[in-house]
Amino acid sequence: MGVFVAEVRPRWSDMDVFGHVNHANTVTLLEEARVDLLFHEASLRGADDLARGVVVAKLVVDYRAPLYANGGVLRIEMSVREIRAAYFVLDYAVRGGPTEADPVAVTASTTLAPYDLTSGKPRRITDTERDFLAAWHSGGNGA
Template structure:
């Protein structure tokens, strides 16, 4: 399967008055998982250019159940759904704990656009970036 799995740790300060992780802080957890894939894992696979400019063009989050603070990491699964010449869509499943079969508490998607910071405009994906992302397509074999 083309699913990247990482762990992120909610912080005590992420909780709201109702005792679960605030919606805005959940988005930050998604960002941490995305950074693990697009920056850390990509660099490990010889594609450091991804860290030089990627922006979120669209974000959709479905909160299925409360995510509570336990002090432990939660499991985030990330895969590539759409891969175009100048954008790609990431799908996320956040599980309430680190177990592979733990309950999914949040599903999300981000439309990502590679961005040339120097020129101040979007750019096309490089071939190495496309190859890296293709390995994480849902149903792919991973990298």
């Protein structure tokens, strides 16, 4: 598979005084796309434990161009760059529109750690989760 595509729709309230999507709201759009992959898609493929607890350990965002809330959707392409025993790295390319031809406005990555909410501690990635994540592997370091 390699790349998971989610569509998100910025809200008018996401824009700042300069008329583009505020940086903090851009991070929220990344989260919405990540939920599509790690909660919805993972559940459909039997990797339900990801929805029970995953925390962001690191976030890196690079802005190339402004995003706008113009009523349309943005295309967010996600792939897994690295899978380790207790964390994985998810890469994002946010396009300024709904198609693969739209220019990339934002690139980002999150380092995510599975988390056991009951014990309040990080946990290891299960074999089922590893298989699910490997389906979206981009071919970079680690899997």
